[in-house]
Amino acid sequence: xxxxxxxxxxxxxxxIYSFLYKDNPLYRFAEHLFVGISVGYGIVLSIHQxxxxxxxxxxxxxxxxxxxSGFWVIIPIAFGLLFFARLxxxxxxxxxxxxxxxxxxxxxxxxxxxxxxxxxxxxxGTLEPFGKIARETVAANGNIIPPLTPFEIVGAILMVIGVxxxxxxxxxxxxxxxxxxxxxxxxxxxLMIGFGSAFGNTVMGRVALLIQRMDxxxxxxxxxxxTIFSSIF
Amino acid sequence: xxxxxxxxxxxxCTTLFLWTSLGYTQGPTAPSNVVAKDTPNDDGTSIxxxxxxxxxxxxxxxxxxxxxxxxxxxTQIGEQLSLEDxxxxxxxICNYQDTTVSRLNAFTYIIQxxxxxxxxxxxxxxxxxxxxxxxxxxxKIPLFLAMLLFSAAIVGNIYYVRSGREVxxxxxxxxxxxxxxxxxxxxxxxxxxxxLGLGGVSNVATIASMTILGQVARRTADYETPLRVPCxxxxxxxxxxxxxxxxxxxxxxxxxxxxxxxxFLTESQFAYAAGVDGMMLREKPAAIFLxxxxxxxxxxxAETGNSIGAIQIAGTDSEAQLPFFIxxxxxxxxxxxxYAASAYLSKExxxxxxxxxxxxxxxxxxxxxxxxxxxxxxxxxxITTLLQNVR
Numbered sequence: 001x002x003x004x005x006x007x008x009x010x011x012x013x014x015x016i017y018s019f020l021y022k023d024n025p026l027y028r029f030a031e032h033l034f035v036g037i038s039v040g041y042g043i044v045l046s047i048h049q050x051x052x053x054x055x056x057x058x059x060x061x062x063x064x065x066x067x068x069s070g071f072w073v074i075i076p077i078a079f080g081l082l083f084f085a086r087l088x089x090x091x092x093x094x095x096x097x098x099x100x101x102x103x104x105x106x107x108x109x110x111x112x113x114x115x116x117x118x119x120x121x122x123x124x125g126t127l128e129p130f131g132k133i134a135r136e137t138v139a140a141n142g143n144i145i146p147p148l149t150p151f152e153i154v155g156a157i158l159m160v161i162g163v164x165x166x167x168x169x170x171x172x173x174x175x176x177x178x179x180x181x182x183x184x185x186x187x188x189x190x191l192m193i194g195f196g197s198a199f200g201n202t203v204m205g206r207v208a209l210l211i212q213r214m215d216x217x218x219x220x221x222x223x224x225x226x227t228i229f230s231s232i233f
Numbered sequence: 234x235x236x237x238x239x240x241x242x243x244x245x246c247t248t249l250f251l252w253t254s255l256g257y258t259q260g261p262t263a264p265s266n267v268v269a270k271d272t273p274n275d276d277g278t279s280i281x282x283x284x285x286x287x288x289x290x291x292x293x294x295x296x297x298x299x300x301x302x303x304x305x306x307x308t309q310i311g312e313q314l315s316l317e318d319x320x321x322x323x324x325x326i327c328n329y330q331d332t333t334v335s336r337l338n339a340f341t342y343i344i345q346x347x348x349x350x351x352x353x354x355x356x357x358x359x360x361x362x363x364x365x366x367x368x369x370x371x372x373k374i375p376l377f378l379a380m381l382l383f384s385a386a387i388v389g390n391i392y393y394v395r396s397g398r399e400v401x402x403x404x405x406x407x408x409x410x411x412x413x414x415x416x417x418x419x420x421x422x423x424x425x426x427x428x429l430g431l432g433g434v435s436n437v438a439t440i441a442s443m444t445i446l447g448q449v450a451r452r453t454a455d456y457e458t459p460l461r462v463p464c465x466x467x468x469x470x471x472x473x474x475x476x477x478x479x480x481x482x483x484x485x486x487x488x489x490x491x492x493x494x495x496x497f498l499t500e501s502q503f504a505y506a507a508g509v510d511g512m513m514l515r516e517k518p519a520a521i522f523l524x525x526x527x528x529x530x531x532x533x534x535a536e537t538g539n540s541i542g543a544i545q546i547a548g549t550d551s552e553a554q555l556p557f558f559i560x561x562x563x564x565x566x567x568x569x570x571x572y573a574a575s576a577y578l579s580k581e582x583x584x585x586x587x588x589x590x591x592x593x594x595x596x597x598x599x600x601x602x603x604x605x606x607x608x609x610x611x612x613x614x615x616i617t618t619l620l621q622n623v624r
Contacts, residue, residue, distance in 0.1 A: 016507070023514040031507045038501030083471060099434070099472050106435015111613075112376055114437065115383075116623055119598060124620035126602060131617060160606055167599055172403055172573045173589045188545035191567065192559075199556035206532075 003224055010221040013213060055080075125165050129156035162190040245601055260338055261291045261354050264327070264344040266574035277336040277366030283328045284344050284356065286320055297345040297353070298329055302338045304361070313347060315406060336362035339363045352411075357570040362388070372624040379623070387590030394586035402588065406409065407546055407564035408577050414544045415452045418519035424459040426518040428509060428534060430525030434468045437572070438550045443469075444526035444584075445548070446577035449522065462495040463512065465505045470497045506530035510537045523547040523562065524571065527554045548574065 015030035055077055062070030079101060085094035131137065133153055137145045149155065165187035168180060176184050264284040272279040287293040295315050298547050301308040310331060319327040322392060334340055340363070344356040394400050418425045427446055432439035447463070453460040460477065464470035481490035498508045512523070521538040523531070523545065531547075533556035538545045539561045547558035548566030558565045566574055572591075576584035605616040 003441060004314070023456045023511070028511060031511045034504040035499045038499040038504035042500045045273055054419055060299070086471065095471060095475065099475065102434050102468060103440065106433070108442070110437055112380060115379060116376055120620045120623045123598060123601060123605070124617050127605040127609050127617050130606050131614045133610065160602065164599060170569045171592050171595060173401055173592045174403065175401060176403055195556035195559060198553055199560065202553065202556070
């Protein structure tokens with residue numbers, strides 16, 4: 001069975017890699033199989049991890065009077081059912097209610113978190129090193145942190161310049177002329193340096209994935225061919 | 234006199250000996266000041282117990298937490314805790330958060346100190362506490378005030394623009410190419426592929442992407458260019474269908490709208506990438522929009538689009554994927570340019586006002602950084618303390 005698994009995995013890997021040459025029936029087979037299996041798996045997962053425990057079980061317990069608090073789930077279930085209003089052209093407009101709730105709820109949850117993590121935390125991270133330039137500080141665990149080294153001071157200054165200039169690049173209602181143009185050009189240079197390093201870092205990760213797949217093909221799959229031959233002869 | 238001195242010496246030495254012996258033989262003392270309180274700012278699922286830090290040399294190496302539900306027998310919660318687990322170095326107090334509680338019961342606690350030799354000594358039991366859920370998280374007040382401030386800036390600017398005043402919006406090259414891309418697809422008689430990425434309907438980048446899609450759909454309705462949108466989320470699919478349909482209706486071309494062109498592919502990341510790649514190769518769209526949240530599939534999509542010679546306009550706020558779009562696409566909207574795109578394309582007063590309000594917010598942060606650096610260098614760190622306390 002394990003041998004069969006190795007052969008199926010190797011066959012599908014080669015089918016997908018055949019895309020590097022051009023679109024072909026083998027790639028199309030693997031693509032459709034992948035999409036089909038993932039949709040099927042997703043549906044089963046939604047039923048078992050979503051519908052049954054979150055909707056059906058509390059609802060059933062409520063109607064059989066095991067736990068009447070389950071009657072509350074009727075409200076979200078009713079809103080969810082409005083998605084099926086699409087099936088009736090006269091009632092399609094009803095779908096706007098669950099959509100409005102979802103977008104409103106999602107934005108309400110996301111915006112404060114984005115504000116805290118992307119603005120307040122980042123601003124604090126930019127400012128904090130300047131408080132450590134000339135004096136010792138105490139860490140959360142009680143350890144004494146020595147003042148910054150000259151290298152760290154240069155890093156902190158560069159970070160502030162980078163943040164201020166990049167922020168200037170993202171001003172949309174101001175014409176980028178004169179000093180603003182200069183600052184935004186420095187900002188875009190900082191962005192590109194950041195993107196360049198991220199690109200190199202990720203490509204290294206992708207090469208590691210390729211090596212892993214090659215390792216599978218060369219050592220697991222080709223080794224399995226040897227196993228088959230040795231068992232036959 | 235000599236006899237008196239000898240007696241005095243004997244008395245002093247005896248006292249010293251007894252005092253020292255007592256010091257060495259002193260066992261661990263019971264945990265003192267043990268207090269159990271409902272944890273503030275939570276949903277009523279935890280109780281916080283605090284007690285004094287043990288004295289140096291007390292021989293205490295850890296603690297057991299015993300709890301009783303509704304005056305029943307005491308049972309130990311979890312494993313024995315080490316001193317490092319419970320001592321808060323900032324406040325110099327021991328604390329433990331019991332997250333096994335329920336709002337329906339009252340809980341009483343005993344702290345059991347454990348010595349090196351394994352002996353235990355118990356504190357007195359605490360008062361009975363019933364956990365409560367709080368409606369408002371008081372720790373989020375600074376965040377709430379900041380939200381109000383930003384919201385006020387945006388609403389004020391929306392009214393400013395609605396009053397008929399002009400708002401300048403700087404040139405965004407990626408968005409100026411939108412018309413060029415749609416025109417090219419129309420001239421070549423090929424379709425436009427719009428990929429919204431993998432974000433859900435509550436994702437900010439997906440919402441921004443859907444707004445851009447609405448504007449793109451207006452133009453494709455005018456030019457009768459097929460617009461294909463493979464979705465990876467069933468809810469996004471429904472929202473997108475509504476938006477595109479509305480755009481076609483607004484342009485007076487409901488007949489040109491085809492619901493089949495907006496379809497669900499799969500929720501799986503790489504299966505979605507494989508499916509979209511296959512579509513690119515078979516349908517050869519003339520223009521590809523990659524707008525929204527993307528992960529590791531970004532380069533796979535952008536490279537395939539590049540290989541078929543389509544004009545590609547990408548935009549995402551996923552920092553890790555931007556380098557790939559910049560490398561493989563013709564135009565890329567970097568981060569917030571994606572959010573600005575809808576205002577830029579539609580020129581609607583509400584969106585333009587919102588864009589101007591966001592710029593005010595950025596100006597505020599700009600000022601905060603400059604002032605913060607000066608204050609930090611002067612040894613005043615209240616800005617960083619305030620930012621740290623925003624939860």
